[in-house]
Amino acid sequence: NAGVTQTPKFQVLKTGQSMTLQCAQDMNHEYMSWYRQDPGMGLRLIHYSVGAGITDQGEVPNGYNVSRSTTEDFPLRLLSAAPSQTSVYFCASSYSQGGVYEQYFGPGTRLTVT
């Protein structure tokens, strides 16, 4: 199993550009989520999904869109990038949202918006 994969590893955007961060998992996990981590801070939840076709907002959803058309993929779209979105983005997955299951994280995408 590859686990949770994220592409790209690094990205530089100009203010106002849009892009999609890709996330895929091959563990048949129902639950997937996106976090951002700013320097010296803990992770903050952006959006999550409890299954294909179902998404919901987390703590910091503004400026981001998600969709979940398949179990495997959960892309994160930045509609119009802003310098405040400079961060490291982590995707994660879990068999279920329930507490008995652990969550697996991808290696992250480092995004810089100039």
Next chain:
Amino acid sequence: DAKTTQPNSMESNEEEPVHLPCNHSTISGTDYIHWYRQLPSQGPEYVIHGLTSNVNNRMASLAIAEDRKSSTLILHRATLRDAAVYYCILRYSRSGGSQGNLIFGKGTKLSVKP
């Protein structure tokens, strides 16, 4: 709101045991106690989780107080590779809604001295 309280930082000597405390005085009966760690420049990785009984795995042990208002992550012999930020997080037992999401606090930064 983070529902757990951890010390900001701790130090340990290599090959000695480390006890990382976590207070969760408002824990509900349906919350699992999860521990994750984040090595420098990496995504978080699962360490261990439990509900009421103490738990052991190849990475660590989790000791849960009888009233469940606190827990301790035990690394039996710290190595330099264990230097990381350790997060204690409560996760609701069932899927659905937002309670099953992992909400990260600032964690405890563990330093290991040779």
